[in-house]
Amino acid sequence: MEEKVDVAVIGAGSAGLYAYAQVKRRTERCVLIDGGELGTTCSRVGCMPSKAMIQVAEDIHRRALFEREGIEGGDGLHVNGPDVLEHVQGLRDIFVDKVLSTTTDEMGEEFINANARFLEPGLLAAGERRIRASKVIIATGTAPIVPPSWKTFGERILTTDDIFELEQLPESLAVIGLGVIGLELGQALSRLGVEVTGIDLLETIGNIDDPEIGPLAVQLIGKELPLWLGQPARIEEAGDGRLKVSAGDNSVTVEKVLVAIGRRANLAALDPEKAGIALNALGVPNYNPNTLQIDDLPVYIAGDVNLERQLLHEAADEGRIAGINAVAETPIAFRRKTPLVITFSDPNIVMVGARYAELDQAHTLIGSVALGLLGRALIMGRNRGMLRLYADKASGRLLGASLLAPHGEHLGHLLNWCIEQQLTILQMLRMPFYHPTLEEGIQAVLRDMIGRSDWHQTPYPPDLETL
């Protein structure tokens, strides 16, 4: 028998849960459907366990500075792999439990623990149940891409779905794909004592496209682990139970391979074509990023599954936008936030606002500073990196930034919020910069830019404002 509801939300990850909460504010006639593992990508296999692993990696890595600082005994420190993994898993379980206890654990019949698929427009099958929904929200997330030929290597091939389940650290590891995830985990595992080799088809890492920051990131992180860039990776049996991974003329024999070449949208199993949903060349439907509606259909798509802005805070926004629109008379267009992307490598790689490739070079002023002599960075022993800011020449407004810096996550927020406020470089320079902080690096860039611009009209220093 068909159950009739106003809204069916498919996927109980971050986007789906946020969407469902919005729907519930307007109607009780709704269901949440998920047949996969619960607890969100972020908490189970994403942001949270990776940050836990990175924290331990940074802590052990810090010993490189101990002798210089007058701390003895750093050589005696060592990583107990199983204990590190247990620690990471323990934290992960806390975060997963927190998600579950406040969401699906409390739901009764309205949560359907089964995979959903379309039978026809508006009609879903989910296990034994048939759901007739006026509106559907697709929030099914993504899954790591592993080429079929590599799957034959079995448990020696890891993705983020497996790596946080390990009970032992591998002795050696090749990371294929050095985007955000591959780079974060590759560097962290290297610091934890794993022999890591990083490989990417591109010449860049962490998705950074700034022509100064990108090569510098490769240079700095390349001191910690070999980075083979610009060549595709091949995997074959090494003959001793291990795998031989090659790229160009390089090859290495490793115990495990972490495949981090990207994630595909979880859409095929939904039989989207039965709902009249067409997929484009990227394998996702065309949708409006401000309403999240798919074409003119009564279907919305939210979260990682649309392959844009695969970040928790964006997934939360998208879930809520889709949830609001699924119960609205007509879909409402919402403003999207200024982009912020952080790779939690060391140094952090941060992209704020407009990407370098998006800039109109003729009308953009770029300022930069190397961290070398920045007082606080020197004190921290972490003075390698660079800050680059992009501003519109005519208006002086900040357009974007690329950072390679310790604590770059914080500088990224500060700059992002300035773009949200449409601040100019002059206005930013009038803000307080406390001493000695890393924020003074931003101040140095701003001064550099003003020195090369015609923005400064008063006879006073630009960071002083008359009453």
Add this chain to the structure above:
Amino acid sequence: MEEKVDVAVIGAGSAGLYAYAQVKRRTERCVLIDGGELGTTCSRVGCMPSKAMIQVAEDIHRRALFEREGIEGGDGLHVNGPDVLEHVQGLRDIFVDKVLSTTTDEMGEEFINANARFLEPGLLAAGERRIRASKVIIATGTAPIVPPSWKTFGERILTTDDIFELEQLPESLAVIGLGVIGLELGQALSRLGVEVTGIDLLETIGNIDDPEIGPLAVQLIGKELPLWLGQPARIEEAGDGRLKVSAGDNSVTVEKVLVAIGRRANLAALDPEKAGIALNALGVPNYNPNTLQIDDLPVYIAGDVNLERQLLHEAADEGRIAGINAVAETPIAFRRKTPLVITFSDPNIVMVGARYAELDQAHTLIGSVALGLLGRALIMGRNRGMLRLYADKASGRLLGASLLAPHGEHLGHLLNWCIEQQLTILQMLRMPFYHPTLEEGIQAVLRDMIGRSDWHQTPYPPDLETL
């Protein structure tokens, strides 16, 4: 013979150097006078060496988390006191040399390396030279206060002038005065293995006046070292060459005492009365904080010496304001920056904008969140602390904040810049908060505040904005 100049700047510290640079843009008829030790308070005995010491202290302290994280051997770490001090001194020398090499080192006759004093209005004696100046800028800084009776204990009494000159860490130390400086150094030295006892006449530490943050700071930092609050300290000979320090019913025998009860303005030696400068009850002249002019005299006062805003970025602003005004037709009033005060203790204690005591409680909404369950703080193992935000009930504008948080320095900048932009709590909530970061703690406070306010007028979640 009298030398006639347009401007004489007394004091070659941060404020004086910034003032002098502004004066030089308009006239060559100027002198810079300083008979004391060069290199700025900040670089020699202030911000910089203290941060260097704190960094080492944080690094060794971090081992408390190593076992939990799966890092073994933390017990084998130990501090080599002389090496730590040499490291701190080495960094300090880099910063001092950087100041000197770009300033007084390059100056000829216009720099007078002697103490200045007024002979009459506009006439200064500096060593053998007599300077007749149309305008004078006083930027003579401050010096630590040590009661005369304590000076008799000789080298066992330390101030920030001495502590960074030590070649060995003392075995035991009492810190008298737990404002910013005493608290920072007391906690750092404790972590470096010194038996530290902290004492203050007040019931608070780090100058924080928020009634939730203050006691929590005492509780957290009090776990690391005994804090004796609310009683005056007494010092006497212990008989064994050490000193007995008492407060109320408590007493301790220590090798050294760090006196950090405040700093007095370096004014008396200038004979200010001969220039017609009257000192108020605080021992400083009355002056206009926006022009820095003293009364209606052709004399300006900039930097720590006026006992307000004793921070580098404010000293820089004040130096420049005084420098600009000393060569202006009429003094120009400049807007001053939104207050920001950071104690680099762990957790940081941060005060932004309006202090708690300055709030009109009836018209203020206060929001707060404990860091306990904040994901990233938990991952860092640093989830003890609290964020408190103050907003105007009518307008929703952020007025101020008090923070007790790791990386509070960064959160402080973010909040400070929001106040500078006159943002409301609703506007702030529309900014991106990346996951998992400490900035999400601010998001939690904002949500808490909106939940208890009538600011939210739309049917949509307040952090979504329609196009």
